[in-house]
Amino acid sequence: MAKRVKLLDVAKAAGVSQGTASNAFGKPDLVRAEVRERIFAAAKELGYRGPHVMARMLRTGKAGALGVVFPDNLEYAFTDPVAIELLRGIGRECAQQGVNVMIISAENQQQAIAAVNNAAVDAFLVHCYSDNNDIIAAIQRRNQPLISIDTDIEGAAGTVALNDFAAGQNAAQHLLDCGARKFAILSLQATEHDHFGPVTAGRLGAASHRVVRERLGGYYAALKQVGIAPTDIVHVECDNQSDHSAKMTAELLARHPEIDGILAMSDVIAIGAIDAARAVGRKVPDDLKVIGIDGIAAGERTDPPLTTMYQDTVEKGRLAAEMALSDGSGKTITLETSLLVRGSSKVS
Amino acid sequence: MAKRVKLLDVAKAAGVSQGTASNAFGKPDLVRAEVRERIFAAAKELGYRGPHVMARMLRTGKAGALGVVFPDNLEYAFTDPVAIELLRGIGRECAQQGVNVMIISAENQQQAIAAVNNAAVDAFLVHCYSDNNDIIAAIQRRNQPLISIDTDIEGAAGTVALNDFAAGQNAAQHLLDCGARKFAILSLQATEHDHFGPVTAGRLGAASHRVVRERLGGYYAALKQVGIAPTDIVHVECDNQSDHSAKMTAELLARHPEIDGILAMSDVIAIGAIDAARAVGRKVPDDLKVIGIDGIAAGERTDPPLTTMYQDTVEKGRLAAEMALSDGSGKTITLETSLLVRGSSKVS
DNA sequence: TTGAAAGCGCTACCAA
DNA sequence: TTGGTAGCGCTTTCAA
Numbered sequence: 001m002a003k004r005v006k007l008l009d010v011a012k013a014a015g016v017s018q019g020t021a022s023n024a025f026g027k028p029d030l031v032r033a034e035v036r037e038r039i040f041a042a043a044k045e046l047g048y049r050g051p052h053v054m055a056r057m058l059r060t061g062k063a064g065a066l067g068v069v070f071p072d073n074l075e076y077a078f079t080d081p082v083a084i085e086l087l088r089g090i091g092r093e094c095a096q097q098g099v100n101v102m103i104i105s106a107e108n109q110q111q112a113i114a115a116v117n118n119a120a121v122d123a124f125l126v127h128c129y130s131d132n133n134d135i136i137a138a139i140q141r142r143n144q145p146l147i148s149i150d151t152d153i154e155g156a157a158g159t160v161a162l163n164d165f166a167a168g169q170n171a172a173q174h175l176l177d178c179g180a181r182k183f184a185i186l187s188l189q190a191t192e193h194d195h196f197g198p199v200t201a202g203r204l205g206a207a208s209h210r211v212v213r214e215r216l217g218g219y220y221a222a223l224k225q226v227g228i229a230p231t232d233i234v235h236v237e238c239d240n241q242s243d244h245s246a247k248m249t250a251e252l253l254a255r256h257p258e259i260d261g262i263l264a265m266s267d268v269i270a271i272g273a274i275d276a277a278r279a280v281g282r283k284v285p286d287d288l289k290v291i292g293i294d295g296i297a298a299g300e301r302t303d304p305p306l307t308t309m310y311q312d313t314v315e316k317g318r319l320a321a322e323m324a325l326s327d328g329s330g331k332t333i334t335l336e337t338s339l340l341v342r343g344s345s346k347v348s
Numbered sequence: 349m350a351k352r353v354k355l356l357d358v359a360k361a362a363g364v365s366q367g368t369a370s371n372a373f374g375k376p377d378l379v380r381a382e383v384r385e386r387i388f389a390a391a392k393e394l395g396y397r398g399p400h401v402m403a404r405m406l407r408t409g410k411a412g413a414l415g416v417v418f419p420d421n422l423e424y425a426f427t428d429p430v431a432i433e434l435l436r437g438i439g440r441e442c443a444q445q446g447v448n449v450m451i452i453s454a455e456n457q458q459q460a461i462a463a464v465n466n467a468a469v470d471a472f473l474v475h476c477y478s479d480n481n482d483i484i485a486a487i488q489r490r491n492q493p494l495i496s497i498d499t500d501i502e503g504a505a506g507t508v509a510l511n512d513f514a515a516g517q518n519a520a521q522h523l524l525d526c527g528a529r530k531f532a533i534l535s536l537q538a539t540e541h542d543h544f545g546p547v548t549a550g551r552l553g554a555a556s557h558r559v560v561r562e563r564l565g566g567y568y569a570a571l572k573q574v575g576i577a578p579t580d581i582v583h584v585e586c587d588n589q590s591d592h593s594a595k596m597t598a599e600l601l602a603r604h605p606e607i608d609g610i611l612a613m614s615d616v617i618a619i620g621a622i623d624a625a626r627a628v629g630r631k632v633p634d635d636l637k638v639i640g641i642d643g644i645a646a647g648e649r650t651d652p653p654l655t656t657m658y659q660d661t662v663e664k665g666r667l668a669a670e671m672a673l674s675d676g677s678g679k680t681i682t683l684e685t686s687l688l689v690r691g692s693s694k695v696s
Numbered sequence: 697t698t699g700a701a702a703g704c705g706c707t708a709c710c711a712a
Numbered sequence: 713t714t715g716g717t718a719g720c721g722c723t724t725t726c727a728a
Binding site: 697698699700701702703704705706707708709710711712 | 713714715716717718719720721722723724725726727728
Binding site: 004006007008018019022023026051052054055056057058059060 | 704705706707708709
């Protein structure tokens with residue numbers, strides 16, 4: 001490959017200074033039209049490919065990109081419908097602002113840290129359930145704006161989250177209104193470490209994942225009103241995948257046939273629960289009521305369709321990107337959910 | 349914000365040269381352990397944040413990122429299940445190679461070109477149906493490896509595509525085997541410009557989108573065997589969204605009640621067709637057979653489940669990323685599809 | 697194993 | 713409106 005043509009070559013060929021040539025590309029208004037054309041002609045002649053991106057970045061200090069980190073595992077990020085919606089919102093805002101989106105990907109914690117350190121971005125967006133981990137520390141070491149989504153990160157330049165407590169509370173209240181009295185909670189994972197299956201209320205209460213803590217607290221608050229204590233509730237911790245929650249639900253229903261209300265912490269989990277219930281012959285919603293949280297599209301296609309607490313995930317992503325790209329500092333935006341009644345619940 | 353601590357500061361503080369300090373971070377083996385520790389200590393002391401990403405990029409010429417361009421509209425990319433799967437495969441390979449994924453996003457053609465020009469990446473991946481457009485020209489001007497997915501781009505460093513002709517042929521053959529004789533084709537859009545609804549065989553045959561041309565050719569080839577000519581077939585062009593194809597299908601079935609076989613060019617389109625057929629009271633598969641192409645997960649959840657030509661989209665993405673990251677030149681990988689019979693077709 | 701210095705390609709400043 | 717030039721922060725070559 002022949003040596004790259006650079007701006008100085010073009011400038012010389014056009015008989016102008018390097019600075020003027022630079023302006024012709026970057027700030028055309030500052031250059032007389034005639035001269036500008038001469039520069040472009042020379043550029044074309046020489047096969048100049050336009051300003052070198054990395055050199056410009058170094059000089060200006062702007063990367064023109066927003067880093068999105070999904071610490072919990074990349075494969076998973078592109079599987080979870082909620083993460084995709086988030087990405088859609090982020091992409092929408094970034095496109096509008098002329099900024100690219102960099103997905104910081106990795107197979108494990110250590111690689112993720114390296115990925116963070118190699119990413120030329122202007123700000124970071126972190127979506128995860130966990131409050132603290134090494135990746136976040138690595139990001140903070142870079143000293144760039146960090147917006148946290150769905151979790152609290154100390155020192156973040158901003159946070160966009162859901163009113164998860166209210167979401168849980170309203171979900172549980174709805175099932176109570178429908179007449180359910182024997183509850184099971186299908187929880188998202190409470191900590192970093194994989195742990196599936198039945199758990200005590202205590203373990204969940206000590207969850208390091210904010211979302212889990214809050215939603216659980218909301219469930220409890222509603223149920224407490226009618227005298228149902230945490231110890232009266234069956235808790236099961238699920239991987240956030242429908243297959244897995246289906247298996248957990250099948251076991252749950254076998255062991256606890258009295259259950260008439262399932263509180264699922266995500267729609268993905270709830271969908272598995274509905275599938276399993278139907279498979280073992282439980283009638284939803286007559287026999288058993290199920291409610292999720294999220295409002296993903298797939299919830300419309302279950303049999304029966306899933307009742308859920310809807311959140312506007314796309315907007316959540318968009319807001320987070322907007323925060324990252326402006327430099328508001330330390331703000332927290334809390335979004336609300338709304339009850340979306342479909343077929344998996346009804347008053348009976 | 350205080351002036352950024354740089355490598356030279358650290359080197360001075362540790363009493364070594366800048367070069368040695370650089371090696372301590374980048375090539376630790378080249379530096380004596382004792383010296384290395386002294387450098388790290390100095391770095392910590394001064395609050396050095398590690399090598400400056402952009403400066404390193406400029407110096408090494410490596411961006412450590414792969415650009416993924418979806419010219420057809422970003423919003424759409426994060427909505428189409430096939431694009432997501434592709435992204436998943438790309439992410440998988442990139443994560444393994446320690447490379448980040450940059451989504452080149454934009455709202456329109458012009459912004460997309462700017463986005464391409466601002467992206468610090470080592471190679472580009474382009475997924476689209478269209479053979480040529482200005483964005484591709486912009487990418488090629490950058491003179492970096494360009495891998496095309498699902499389309500032929502002249503001068504690409506590689507191409508990963510499907511045997512779309514065979515996919516179409518086998519799809520049509522399957523419906524023939526099931527006894528269908530009156531066909532409708534629900535096509536993806538044939539050109540850049542929006543055009544929906546009934547079309548002539550001629551318009552589709554002249555499609556600028558390779559995928560459309562090939563799949564259509566495959567359908568025709570199979571149907572020709574039993575004496576069915578293009579003019580015997582009803583053609584409808586659909587947006588690749590289930591809602592839209594459902595509407596198109598409802599109109600189609602109203603106008604052509606004789607149709608007993610629907611060849612859908614994507615699963616997303618096919619899903620809408622199944623929904624519409626059920627809604628207007630047509631019995632699938634007894635009355636009407638439907639086959640898609642892709643094999644997306646949502647096809648398992650339709651009623652009845654969708655028969656389709658399955659492709660391994662994740663692997664397709666992974667292969668494309670692998671090609672982009674190695675520097676094989678000009679190769680073309682063609683993947684095959686396999687018939688996946690589910691409920692929307694049966695011999696009758 | 698370490699030091700010295702060049703230079704990646706550009707933009708932004710200041711002076712003309 | 714244009715020219716000249718410093719310097720963004722680093723890695724790498726070459727020499728010691």
